[in-house]
Amino acid sequence: xxxxxxxxxxxxxxxxxxxxxxxxxxxxxxxxxxxxxxxxxxxxxxxxxxxxxxxxxxxxxxxxxxxxxxxxxxxxxxxxxxxxxxxxxxxxxxxxxxxxxxxxxxxxxxxxxxxxxxxxxxxxxxxxxxxxxxxxxxxxxxxxxxxxxxxxxxxxxxxxxxxxxxxxxxxxxxxxxxxxxxxxxxxxxxxxxxxxxxxxxxxxxxxxxxxxxxxxxxxxxxxxxxxxxxxxxxxxxxxxxxxxxxxxxxxxxxxxxxxxxxxxxxxxxxxxxxxxxxxxxxxxxxxxxxxxxxxxxxxxxxxxxxxxxxxxxxxxxxxxxxxxxxxxxxxxxxxxxxxxxxxxxxxxxxxxxxxxxxxxxxx
Amino acid sequence: xxxxxxxxxxxxxxxxxxxxxxxxxxxxxxxxxxxxxxxxxxxxxxxxxxxxxxxxxxxxxxxxxxxxxxxxxxxxxxxxxxxxxxxxxxxxxxxxxxxxxxxxxxxxxxxxxxxxxxxxxxxxxxxxxxxxxxxxxxxxxxxxxxxxxxxxxxxxxxxxxxxxxxxxxxxxxxxxxxxxxxxxxxxxxxxxxxxxxxxxxxxxxxxxxxxxxxxxxxxxxxxxxxxxxxxxxxxxxxxxxxxxxxxxxxxxxxxxxxxxxxxxxxxxxxxxxxxxxxxxxxxxxxxxxxxxxxxxxxxxxxxxxxxxxx
Numbered sequence: 001x002x003x004x005x006x007x008x009x010x011x012x013x014x015x016x017x018x019x020x021x022x023x024x025x026x027x028x029x030x031x032x033x034x035x036x037x038x039x040x041x042x043x044x045x046x047x048x049x050x051x052x053x054x055x056x057x058x059x060x061x062x063x064x065x066x067x068x069x070x071x072x073x074x075x076x077x078x079x080x081x082x083x084x085x086x087x088x089x090x091x092x093x094x095x096x097x098x099x100x101x102x103x104x105x106x107x108x109x110x111x112x113x114x115x116x117x118x119x120x121x122x123x124x125x126x127x128x129x130x131x132x133x134x135x136x137x138x139x140x141x142x143x144x145x146x147x148x149x150x151x152x153x154x155x156x157x158x159x160x161x162x163x164x165x166x167x168x169x170x171x172x173x174x175x176x177x178x179x180x181x182x183x184x185x186x187x188x189x190x191x192x193x194x195x196x197x198x199x200x201x202x203x204x205x206x207x208x209x210x211x212x213x214x215x216x217x218x219x220x221x222x223x224x225x226x227x228x229x230x231x232x233x234x235x236x237x238x239x240x241x242x243x244x245x246x247x248x249x250x251x252x253x254x255x256x257x258x259x260x261x262x263x264x265x266x267x268x269x270x271x272x273x274x275x276x277x278x279x280x281x282x283x284x285x286x287x288x289x290x291x292x293x294x295x296x297x298x299x300x301x302x303x304x305x306x307x308x309x310x311x312x313x314x315x316x317x318x319x320x321x322x323x324x325x326x327x328x329x330x331x332x333x334x335x336x337x338x339x340x341x342x343x344x345x346x347x348x349x350x351x352x353x354x355x356x357x358x359x360x361x362x363x
Numbered sequence: 364x365x366x367x368x369x370x371x372x373x374x375x376x377x378x379x380x381x382x383x384x385x386x387x388x389x390x391x392x393x394x395x396x397x398x399x400x401x402x403x404x405x406x407x408x409x410x411x412x413x414x415x416x417x418x419x420x421x422x423x424x425x426x427x428x429x430x431x432x433x434x435x436x437x438x439x440x441x442x443x444x445x446x447x448x449x450x451x452x453x454x455x456x457x458x459x460x461x462x463x464x465x466x467x468x469x470x471x472x473x474x475x476x477x478x479x480x481x482x483x484x485x486x487x488x489x490x491x492x493x494x495x496x497x498x499x500x501x502x503x504x505x506x507x508x509x510x511x512x513x514x515x516x517x518x519x520x521x522x523x524x525x526x527x528x529x530x531x532x533x534x535x536x537x538x539x540x541x542x543x544x545x546x547x548x549x550x551x552x553x554x555x556x557x558x559x560x561x562x563x564x565x566x567x568x569x570x571x572x573x574x575x576x577x578x579x580x581x582x583x584x585x586x587x588x589x590x591x592x593x594x595x596x597x598x599x600x601x602x603x604x605x606x607x608x609x610x611x612x613x614x615x616x617x618x619x620x621x622x623x624x625x626x627x628x629x630x631x632x633x634x635x636x637x638x639x640x641x642x643x644x645x646x647x648x649x650x651x652x653x654x655x656x657x658x659x660x661x662x663x664x665x666x667x668x669x670x671x672x673x
Contacts, residue, residue: 040476188632357625
């Protein structure tokens, strides 16, 4: 009896020793959950670029792992739980629909730190993060306003949620700010990813006179469609999520590119150093969380200079894409002159601003 | 609305409907022989990725189509072995093939994700393409579009005017009788399944080489399932398959044109997006509402395995 007890305690002690020893030497495990395959461009691809950048920057201190193509819903909870059980100490869940599963798993694993992208629910060990994509959209709109010959821009969009509305409205306001005659037309394809449909929508807009095309969907089809029609119709495109100039070497004017690497590196480092507190990060140009895709050589130097200056002003807060007056399509003033739109108002955006030609589908 | 406008709507409609027609006609022949192959989505995916890869390496879209077709036949051969030789449940085998094909295509396609193909120039038909409005809409299309029209006529002729078609239908209606007068039921069904696979492969090739000249995982995006349901709603008639496919494509394109016109029409986009499905089902149900024609046209032994020992 005594003998057995002795063995157990020694074993236990050895295990404890081993585990403390190992934890000092072994890198921290960081897990990522992706909603789609990584692929070569798009939302998930940008997160994966960020993961790689972070792993390289913190070489030796962390190892990372990702699980791709995880549907939002019951499956997500199972997979997040699995990652936590496998000893991942930091877990990033990168799609809106993972919000509730993340919080649920987080309450069961208080020693693991979770981060949820694009959601609005925080917890003691759950941070949230998102980027101000609309800042890039505004500058894209300015380039579009200067470059258009037909004064019509086409926008292929997925679903009318605030993030997409911010993009459409910021693009429109940018375009209108330099070209009062400009109008933006929107086609909703009701899918985040359907290259065929996205392409049809782009072609439709092009055949209806749009010579500036952009998208808030996940494939490269729209940029490719513009490239194809560039010679015949003079169509230009703006990429989203990733720089897609590989798919539109001639016709892509610029774009809004997501940059997650700096954020991932900074946050993971804070946690490793024990300095992190539950955070809500919504970063833009200032924080390096978005970037303009390279500006095409076809854009005149003065336009480029104007955009560069404005980007700096947005970063310092001197300029704001939604600086008042902001007037919606029905003529109602949403933000008074001299004020900037608040984050809460941005997060609840459900209307078109003046300059969008299409009518927003009623619920 | 200008005339060029109408012309471009018709053009886009025909393009959107083409893969549906090709795949649905292949499935129609398969089902007429009494076999229900639900694997179209998976076969299309594999056809798409193989056609893309071959076109990319060889530079020849024609070789790409042939490769997509061959890949489709190999995939359907798997189904044939499972459902015809081993007599597994056809529904389950088909569903498995769909899931398998979508996954397999993602696996094969990994190295090809970053590549874009040059778009293929359309084939202009002399004289006909000069017709105002309809000329540019119908006769400046990709070769596979003309192929789909040919296929409608060919399948209709084969099924209802040729002896081989009569035998195929007999096998689908009553395999036991066909067997007892000396026809190889399983062999004929194999041929029908392979034809269906070939067409689904070509349909996939159309997507990745002509429609959106690229490969990304999941690019078939449910078109295989739509083609399958078209066959049923068209009550196994080739002409109605064409009506259904163009109606579907037409509604999709028209609602986009309405949205993109900037006109002040406030219809929920979700409703507009569901319109192609609703309209296609409604119209096909209406033209096929006669119960006796459904019973007449639907193969009596559809989905039932045949054990050739009687």
